[in-house]
Every structure is written in structure tokens, then in C-alpha cells.
Amino acid sequence: MIRYILWRVLVMIPTLLLISALVFTIMELPPGDFFESQIAEMRAMGENADMAEIEALRARYGFDKPLVERYFHWVGGMLVGDFGYSFEYQLPVTDVVGDRLWLTMMVSFVTIIVTWIIAFPIGIYSATHPYSWGDYGLTFVGLIGLAIPNFMLALVLMYFANIWFGTSIGHLMGREYLGQPMSWDKVKSILEHLWIPVLIIGTAGTAGMVRRLRANLMDEMEKQYVVTARAKGLAPGKLLRKYPLRLALNFFISDIGSILPAIISGAEITAIVLSLETTGPLLIRALQSQDMYLAGSFLMFLAFLTVIGVLISDIALAMLDPRIRLAGGRTK
Structure with a gap:
């Protein structure tokens, strides 16, 4: 295991160098x-x-x-x-990012947790009650969640919030706290505004996770070891938790490689629609204005998180599933 981790860390160096060259070349192409x-x-x-x-x-x-x-x-x-100097904001890149990075991480972490909390019970219920009325209903709702883009859902909610309640659901805090230093009142305002972007951004992710968990769990429950355990009288709940559910979680672990960069980038288009103070709009604006040091630093950080996430997911998969090995050997 240690040898494998050291090898992967060494491979990361030329990988990141190659990515940096590609990023720099792309930034220079326009x-x-x-x-x-x-x-x-x-x-x-x-x-x-x-x-x-x-x-x-x-x-x-x-x-x-x-x-x-x-x-x-x-x-x-x-x-x-x-990380260079942002020409548009006339500040170092680290100063431009500032609190936006922490706000983005908070929104993304809460979105991931809420997504898992909602997707787990729904996916397990759909897999253990396949083709029931409950499964059909949840499947229909999930397909709607996948079909509606997040930014469109944000526009719809903003419209009805304005029509019904006469209020705007944009921003991550009250307008009086914009540009102000962090305080307890500002934290409370952020927590009050946080649930709207979390629900909007997490809609498609929750629906997709439910579908994948249902498919993986149904596939595991039809395998011979589950049939044998059930025939031996193992309690359904214990059987579900100990064997098929554990193996059906592989795709959760493999998603770490994409979750880590998503934590920093955020849902860019949705953030623009809702006027969120996250890093997504900052990245898009940097790309539009050719603020190369700001955009290039963002892209390199996302690449670094992706490489780290893939390494973590590979190690976690090997620990979770004994069928997976980090290094192959000859079979006799």
C-alpha cells in the first residue's frame, strides 16, 4: 500500500506539469x-x-x-x-479569492451532505421495493430533477419568490453584509440564505445519485451470495447492510475525484443566476476577460484536487471492496 501511494505521488508531478503546460497554452491561444x-x-x-x-x-x-x-x-x-496578479481586480490572486473560497467550500460541502442524506434512503427504498408505486413515483420525481437544469430551477424559484413573497432569494447573505468583515450576524445571515442554493444545486446530483444507487444495489441483490445468505435465514436488514449495500457504494467512493474540484468551482451558471459570492462567477469572468493568472491559478487548483481525489478514491475503494487490488499479480 505504501509503495503504491508513493508511486502515485511521484506520478502526480509530471502529470501536473503536463496539465500546467496545457493550461498555459490554452490561456495563450486567444x-x-x-x-x-x-x-x-x-x-x-x-x-x-x-x-x-x-x-x-x-x-x-x-x-x-x-x-x-x-x-x-x-x-x-x-x-x-x-499565484500571480489579477489585472482586472488589481490585486494578488490570493486576495481576490479571499472569502469566496470559503463560501464556495461551505456551499459545496453542505450540498454534498444534503445530497447523500436524501439519496441514500430513497435509493435503498427504490432498490428494495422495485417496480412498486413508491418506486415509480420516486423515479418520476428523479427524472424531473435530472431533466430540469439547475439554473432554470433557480430562475423559476426567483420568479415565484418575487411574485408570492415580494423578496429576492439571490446572494448568500443580506445586502448589508456584502463586502463586510466576518461577524456573528453575517454568519447567521449566511446560514439563513444557504438552504436555497443548496437545494437548487443539489437537485440534479440527488436525482442522479438515487438512480445509480438503485441500479447498483439491485444488481448486487440479484447475485448468488445474496440468494444464499437469504436462504440461510439471515435477517433482511443485516443482509442488506453487511453485503450488497457495502459493495454498491463503490461509485460513491469513485466520485471523490470529481467531488473535490466541484467543492471549489461550485455550480458556475447557477451561482451567476443567484448572484452568489462564490468562486464560480469569478472563474468565468476571469476567462472572459483573459485575466490569465487568476483563471490559470483556478484551473491548476482544480487539476490538483482532481488528481488528489482520484488517489483517495483508489485507496478507499481497495479498502472498502476486497475484490479490488491496488497491484495485480500473476495468477496460477
């Missing part, structure tokens, strides 16, 4: 850069751009240097905690 985009926006609004100041900024941040040199400067900075 014509121009942030400064040229700013000049075009200023001219479109009828303003005159100070070309001398812009050229000084280009030279200050190394945009006049060769592409390869800028790449190694960017990667070397990240290794020492310097």
Missing part, C-alpha cells in the same frame, strides 16, 4: 491579452487608453518576454505560493 481587451473596451466606451501606461504594465508583468520564460516564471511562482 488572440491578444488582458491589456488589449481593456483597450478595446475603453475605445468602445469612447475613452482614450494611456498606451504608455499599458506598455509599462505589460513590461512590469513580463508580457514582453518569450512565452516559455513566462510559463516557467508562472509555474515557479505557484511552487512558492505566488
